[in-house]
Amino acid sequence: MNQTIAPTILFVPGLRDHVEDHWQTICARQFPGSHTVPPLEADKLSCAARVEALQAALQVIDGPVVLAAHSAGVMITVHWARKYGHTRRIHGALLAAPADLESPLPEGYPATAAIEANGWLPVPRAALPFPSILAASTNDPLGSFERVEAMARDWGSRLVNIGAVGHLNPAAGFGEWPQALDFLRELSAAPAAETTP
Secondary structure (H helix, E strand, C coil), rough: CCCCCEEEEEEEEECCCCCCCHHHHHHHCCCCCCCCCCCCCCCCHHHHHHHHHHHHHHHHCCCCCEEEEEEEEHHHHHHHHHHHHHHHHHEEEEEECCCCCCCCCCCCCCHHHHHCCCCCCCCCCCCCCCCCCEECCCCCCCCCCHHHHHHHHHHCEEEEECCCCCCCHHHHHCCHHHHHHHHHHHHHHCCCCCCCC
16 A cells, blocks of 8 residues: 655745745744755855755655745756756645846846856746746736746746735745645645656
8 A cells, every 4th residue: 555655845945045034934834844955155146056955955855845945946946957857756846936037136136147157047948847836926026927927837837826925025024925835735735746757
């Protein structure tokens, strides 16, 4: 008799890493046994270093995994999928408020030239090898709804319009984001994709 193992949730933060009052941090406390990709000590803007940190975090988890990515963490996830997606089956992914790194970001964020120099561009647009929900804000200063909608289409993600929630971060009033729990439970409960690495 096959026993179903509940997926482990692995949180993939953006470039600001662990933020105490961020929805990812709050959500992680509600999933005992969840993991978070640890912050980098160096090369913080390096896409390659971020992808390797995600890969290292996955290697210490046995069994199925659901990724919960936010902002540049979404881009880390899609770059990881391009490089390592064939080596590890991912049960599903929540892709929340992806940062559109191909467009200029607001003041206080890295410039496009720095993003390009650190290996983030071009953003992979191939279909992801796992089910995903892309939660998109209609007024995100880091990615217009139209651009994010196109990403969802390219990645094969189910797009969910979560309303005018800014960048879904503490600066926008989140904090707690109860809908994340629903999305992660849905992804965890869904049957595993029939793809083989």
